[in-house]
Amino acid sequence: MTLTVSINNDRRLQLAPLQIPTRLLLGPGPSNAHPAVLQAMNTPPVGHLDPAFLALMDEIQTLLRYVWQTENSHTIAVSGTGTAAMEATIANSVEPGDVVLVGVMGYFGNRLVDMAGRYGADVRSISKPWGEVFSLDELRTAMATHRPAILALVHAETSTGARQPLEGVGDLCREFNCLLLVDTVTSLGGVPIFLDEWGVDLAYSCSQKGLGCPPGASPFTMSPRAAEKLQQRRHKVANWYLDMTLLSKYWGSDRIYHHTAPINLYYALREALRLIAEEGLENCWQRHQKNAEYLWQGLEDLELTLHVPREFRLPTLTTVRIPEGVDGKAISRQLLSEYNIEIGGGLGELAGKVWRVGLMGFNSRPESVDRLLEVLRQVLPK
Amino acid sequence: MTLTVSINNDRRLQLAPLQIPTRLLLGPGPSNAHPAVLQAMNTPPVGHLDPAFLALMDEIQTLLRYVWQTENSHTIAVSGTGTAAMEATIANSVEPGDVVLVGVMGYFGNRLVDMAGRYGADVRSISKPWGEVFSLDELRTAMATHRPAILALVHAETSTGARQPLEGVGDLCREFNCLLLVDTVTSLGGVPIFLDEWGVDLAYSCSQKGLGCPPGASPFTMSPRAAEKLQQRRHKVANWYLDMTLLSKYWGSDRIYHHTAPINLYYALREALRLIAEEGLENCWQRHQKNAEYLWQGLEDLELTLHVPREFRLPTLTTVRIPEGVDGKAISRQLLSEYNIEIGGGLGELAGKVWRVGLMGFNSRPESVDRLLEVLRQVLPK
Incomplete structure (x- = not known):
């Protein structure tokens, strides 16, 4: 190997091995990860198409269905943090021009507004002072006014600590022929959730809160109604990394390569979910x-x-x-x-x-x- | 806590702790991660705005500039795998209607074509049998025909094992007032790269190949020319998670929260880069x-x-x-x-x-x- 250009060593930092305080x-x-989860994460990585890894993906899917209380076949972990899973729900459900109604009662409601706009939604919002939640009557009034294709609510608003009750909202959405999209980032694993019972069509979460895992692999689920809307899209999903039509071929029985999963984070997530199943x-x-x-x-x-x-x-x-x-x-x-x-x-x-x-x-x-x-x-x- | 719905335990798998073969x-x-990298990854996570973590982010940025041989201030690790970093280069550089010329000499060239199309590009492509590379003359002819806003090439085509020479391509792109976007997924850390010398404007890579780290935190860089195009956009970046106008405020001196980084993967990446700096x-x-x-x-x-x-x-x-x-x-x-x-x-x-x-x-x-x-x-x- 002969180099015709000489290497610039200005940025060749000479560092000591990592020293990070324990917080x-x-x-x-x-939150702090469970020690057994860190230990599982430390297992040397295998390939993303290794039979041992594919079996682990199936276990993650089953256990995510358990913690979310859903039978949705489209239940996976997205290869990114909670915000990526949030974006996955928007990217796969919104087509340009769709009316999306967002209930804003904190920071993450605003993020949904921004995100849905980027995917071409006609975004409408209703809002509450930060720390309050919407009543079913308020939601009904807004649904009648805006007639959205998607209603997006935050179950657990991380910026305020408020829990949005969801009982009855799924029925309301069916009455208005609308999908229900829910942020469960700060509720999954720590707050009662019954996705199917509540008629939730799209939900996302993260790994580093109620599940007790490091961040980086984030739960996503989609009901058969949401999957049907995805099937009938007129345009490709405007996000390649998070396109469920492609991801389903990797997580489903086809096992077609899509991207290299963050293998070790899936080890950690599997262990975190295993511990919850053990605890109940x-x-x-x-x-x-x-x-x-x-x-x-x-x-x-x-x-x-x-x-x-x-x-x-x-x-x-x-x-x-x-x-x-x-x-x-x-x-x-x-x-x-x-x-x-x-x-x-x-x-x-x-x-x-x-x-x-x-x-x-x-x-x-x-x-x-x-x-x-x-x-x-x-x-x-x- | 009184539950009005009973828990469905059908999916409550009772699993043994993780057993994964060593491959x-x-x-x-x-590829297998360096043992010291796995050990660093195992450090308990801290918060994504912890001063100790912010200092580590700075170290990652500096060392990424070293391994890429670039002075680009916009040099970060994206919170996803290589495909997410690929999408970050497209999402931040392409505006609807931009002509994007892709050199396809394998699978990942085709992926760039698909991705650029989703961001509204007018995609043109030239192709080579898988295993061959483009000559500078071939690129010049194609540039004169298509007059693209962005030329996208794959430095190291993972599907074929071929290395696309890049000497002279940056000058060609400047002659045609075009940005040069390059895939270095299978070259960074293992194959000579001189991003600035070669006039590359946008590049992405992954952590799990030449850097010897587990997958999930992926290098991204953008030259001042590319940053200027981003500044002058008429529309918001059509991807919230990968929007560099937002990410720059987290990685830069503002330190504004954007998303929760996969903390432990950044520990691993920092150690992987440290080892390369140590080796030279x-x-x-x-x-x-x-x-x-x-x-x-x-x-x-x-x-x-x-x-x-x-x-x-x-x-x-x-x-x-x-x-x-x-x-x-x-x-x-x-x-x-x-x-x-x-x-x-x-x-x-x-x-x-x-x-x-x-x-x-x-x-x-x-x-x-x-x-x-x-x-x-x-x-x-x-």
Whole structure:
């Protein structure tokens, strides 16, 4: 090999091996992965068409159906983080000109608006102050006004900690011949979900919250009604990487190469789902609820105010109002740098007004709550 | 927590912890990750806005510039596999109606054609039999005919093992006021690349080949000329997840949240790049060349024919013609099931005609070659 150009070594950093502090991740995600999940992830990769890997993909599909409580055959993990799975639901369901109605009650509703617009949707939105949720009557009125092809709602709004009830919404969507698309990023694994019972047609999530896995492989599901709309498209899906007509040939029985999956993340996801199946979904939901209630009590004992009314509060993510006169950012910084605890700040309407405390997956444990409360007692002004 | 719906346990698989065979991955990728890379990946995740993680992102950017030999400020890793990075180059550079000229000399050229079409490009293509490459004269003629806004070429065609020379192509593109987009998926880290010297405007790669990392975080770079075209777009980028106007605010000094990065894969990528910087880029390229030549000699000693002329042969990936009367698929299956060695089969024009043998990253070692040749001697008909 003879090089006619000489190598520029200006950017040849000489680094030491990785040194990363160990944090207790009590923000909006990622949460700490279960140690058994990290161990599974560490298994040397095999090929993306290896029979051993294809068998593992089938296990992931089955277990995702279990945690989502769905029979949808189109249930896979997308090779990207939660936002990629969000985009997969939009890209595969929206055709240019479709009316998409988005219920905006926080940051991620706005993201759906932006995304649907990029796929050519005629986007309409209804909104609620951040921390509130829509009633079924409000949704019915909006459906009658806009007559959308797709209604998009956020089950668990990560920016506010509010849980949007979904009972009855699927029936409403069928009445208006509309698909129901739902964000379950901060609910899957930690909050009761019954996708089929609720008539949800498209849903997405992530791996690094209720499932207790590192980020990077993200659940996606699509009902037979949504699959039918996809079949009848007039245009190709405007996103090659996330096109379910192609991805189905890899995840389904054809096993046609589409892309090289992030093999090790699938190892991790399989282990995370296996642990939930071992614990049992109901036990897992109960655990999240119990630890959240323990946290809420502790925060109230510290005379802190919780932002979302109890009825609509997510067990996975709690928004805590920053007390008058307290510098919320300084407290978060202190928690991270002095105590290795991450909590989140507010976004959008809630920027500077709340902290966001997550108890998700492996981190939904009394020890997490005890540690956080102990530290808050030390750092909050008396 | 009271559930009004009962949980369906039909899909509650009771699985044992992960058991995956250890394979020697000598196909078109993934290749085996370096053990130190797997170890780094196993570090517990921190948050995507943690100062420790932001510092690591900066290191990745600098080292990607080193391995690509570029000064492009827009040099990042996309949160998906190589195909996502490919799509990022298309999504950010193509506006509806742009003429995109694609040089097709294998499977991945065709993928670029499909992808560019989905982003509204007026796609033109020129083609070569699989295994051949374009001459500068052929490219000049095609440029004069089509006058494209973007010329897309595959530096290292993973489906054929051919290396497209790029010297002079950047000058040609400047002469025609056109951007040069290049696939370096199977070349980065293993084949000499001088992006700036060659005048490449957009390039993408993957982590699981020459870089010796698991798949899932994929290099992307964009020159100031490409960034200017992005700035001047009339429409939003039709892909939210891969929109560089948004991603730049996360990877740049603004540090605005965009999506949750696959944290652990970035740990792995940082370690993989660190190891290349330690070895030195020229040494790394020399190692790939030397081990490939050792393989080629060994295959020829077995009376096998290599598909690509020596001058254009990739050191990272070798296509070997399946001898007359030999069942190529049966041999591959036997290698995998009896010897835990993965090699690839042919795609498209080369389906059933070649095997694809990769020597990439950590696997570019004499031991890999020796083991493969030893096994081939046993399984090939005498």
